[in-house]
Amino acid sequence: MGYSGFRVLKEGLLGHKGWKPVWRDPDPRPEYDIVIIGGGGHGLSTAYYLAKEHGLTNVAVLEKGYIGGGNVGRNTTIVRANYFLPGNSEFYSHSLKLWESLEQDLNYNVMHSQRGLINLFHSDGQRDAFARRGNAMVNQGDDAILLDRDGVREHLPYLDFDNVRFPIYGGLYHPRGGTARHDAVAWGYARGADQRGVDLIQNCEVTGIDIQNGKVTGVQTTRGAIRAKKVGIVVAGRSGQVAEMAGMRLPIESHILQAFVTEGLKPIIDHVVSFGMGHFYISQSDKGGLVFGGDLDFYSSYASRGNLPMAEHVMDAAMTLMPAIGKAKVLRSWGGIMDMTPDGSPIIDKTGTEGLFIDCGWCYGGFKAVPGSGFSFAHLMATGRHHEPAAKFRLDRFRTGRGLMDEEGTGSQHNLH
Amino acid sequence: MRIPCPICGTRDRREFYYQGAAELLHRPAPDAGDAAWDDYLHNRDNPCGETRDLWFHEAGCGAWLVVTRNTATHEVMGAELAEKVAS
Numbered sequence: 001m002g003y004s005g006f007r008v009l010k011e012g013l014l015g016h017k018g019w020k021p022v023w024r025d026p027d028p029r030p031e032y033d034i035v036i037i038g039g040g041g042h043g044l045s046t047a048y049y050l051a052k053e054h055g056l057t058n059v060a061v062l063e064k065g066y067i068g069g070g071n072v073g074r075n076t077t078i079v080r081a082n083y084f085l086p087g088n089s090e091f092y093s094h095s096l097k098l099w100e101s102l103e104q105d106l107n108y109n110v111m112h113s114q115r116g117l118i119n120l121f122h123s124d125g126q127r128d129a130f131a132r133r134g135n136a137m138v139n140q141g142d143d144a145i146l147l148d149r150d151g152v153r154e155h156l157p158y159l160d161f162d163n164v165r166f167p168i169y170g171g172l173y174h175p176r177g178g179t180a181r182h183d184a185v186a187w188g189y190a191r192g193a194d195q196r197g198v199d200l201i202q203n204c205e206v207t208g209i210d211i212q213n214g215k216v217t218g219v220q221t222t223r224g225a226i227r228a229k230k231v232g233i234v235v236a237g238r239s240g241q242v243a244e245m246a247g248m249r250l251p252i253e254s255h256i257l258q259a260f261v262t263e264g265l266k267p268i269i270d271h272v273v274s275f276g277m278g279h280f281y282i283s284q285s286d287k288g289g290l291v292f293g294g295d296l297d298f299y300s301s302y303a304s305r306g307n308l309p310m311a312e313h314v315m316d317a318a319m320t321l322m323p324a325i326g327k328a329k330v331l332r333s334w335g336g337i338m339d340m341t342p343d344g345s346p347i348i349d350k351t352g353t354e355g356l357f358i359d360c361g362w363c364y365g366g367f368k369a370v371p372g373s374g375f376s377f378a379h380l381m382a383t384g385r386h387h388e389p390a391a392k393f394r395l396d397r398f399r400t401g402r403g404l405m406d407e408e409g410t411g412s413q414h415n416l417h
Numbered sequence: 418m419r420i421p422c423p424i425c426g427t428r429d430r431r432e433f434y435y436q437g438a439a440e441l442l443h444r445p446a447p448d449a450g451d452a453a454w455d456d457y458l459h460n461r462d463n464p465c466g467e468t469r470d471l472w473f474h475e476a477g478c479g480a481w482l483v484v485t486r487n488t489a490t491h492e493v494m495g496a497e498l499a500e501k502v503a504s
Contacts, residue, residue: 251460252463
């Protein structure tokens with residue numbers, strides 16, 4: 001059943017007894033056309049677009065935990081398309097367009113809020129770099145406005161503009177950037193896929209990938225063997241372990257990224273603010289909590305929690321940027337497992353095994369890519385051809401050196417992104 | 418997280434720079450071919466559990482260490498000088 005204002009009113013009058021679970025909880029069937037390993041944002045959106053765009057509904061999504069329990073429920077919810085390099089630029093542009101019609105498409109309120117994102121700069125050199133990035137974004141067909149110091153002050157009057165080390169010279173304003181409710185994105189895609197006939201199978205961990213004569217034939221799971229003509233691996237930080245089941249080693253190291261949220265406060269931050277020099281960014285959730293994060297802890301880890309040095313660094317950066325935040329109390333902190341590639345850009349590709357596909361390497365930027373990644377991965381799995389906006393996300397670019405997308409310009413090497 | 422440097426004793430993680438998996442010590446021959454070099458430079462076992470990786474005691478003695486630790490728990494089991502592991 002669809003959602004509408006009328007329905008909310010009706011349920012309110014009837015004591016909310018009419019709401020039902022929005023997806024089934026089926027047992028796995030012995031065989032599917034397509035099995036997606038991983039019921040996170042990317043896996044769910046892949047299943048949704050397989051059904052919607054390609055009419056493929058004999059599909060199962062296998063999730064070892066519960067839907068929405070991984071990185072899709074642990075990120076800082078930022079949605080943007082402010083990438084610079086060919087490959088990334090067209091992909092995130094496409095993904096943002098999908099975001100802009102997502103709620104109508106899913107008939108689900110994902111609370112997508114295009115409140116605008118501002119990347120701050122603190123020197124003439126940085127201004128040049130951001131002007132260039134802004135031009136690349138405009139050339140891609142997206143939006144970017146170069147703000148001077150007074151322009152930033154109009155939007156963000158609460159910042160410390162005269163910090164001795166990082167005085168604010170201006171910012172690159174991306175009005176279509178913003179946030180979305182992360183859990184709702186998972187739930188909306190799950191509901192949409194389920195309605196189209198996809199089986200979402202939770203508490204079902206894949207323990208093996210069956211390959212015969214170089215062709216994938218199915219998977220072994222904690223709920224029995226499942227045959228499949230095609231299998232897609234979409235497991236983010238766990239990509240190394242799952243790929244190993246198919247005899248692959250990936251160009252991925254799993255790292256921690258920490259995030260923090262304060263107690264609920266009255267509205268103060270109307271935008272997403274990114275303070276790159278402090279490796280710090282912040283926004284305010286609709287509940288009022290200030291949601292912020294920093295850089296990786298910079299050592300490989302699966303612990304889903306970080307160490308204090310990076311937590312201290314993030315608090316230092318917050319105080320540098322907006323001293324008023326010192327009055328806020330941090331409610332909790334957590335960490336996610338990031339699938340880091342050497343060049344900091346993702347992979348959507350076939351593998352050396354026929355019928356086995358992989359979507360991984362989203363580093364610390366996977367949330368905004370959820371619609372685009374699913375759309376492009378579904379296209380690749382359904383047609384065997386790369387989807388144009390994601391055509392440069394090749395697995396072999398590290399071996400050949402062709403098509404590397406090193407957005408930060410620091411080098412294509414582990415531990416630099 | 419604290420790392421037991423064989424030279425300086427147990428020190429705070431902040432003193433160390435993390436490089437990556439200890440297999441970086443096993444550099445292929447220059448003419449080993451692109452597959453071997455790709456494996457060396459990019460591909461990783463990326464284990465969940467015990468791992469061995471290279472840390473540089475940047476703010477201490479300046480030694481490169483091979484640290485044995487657990488990526489799932491952050492437990493550090495030990496560290497040895499990389500020059501002894503590599504030789």
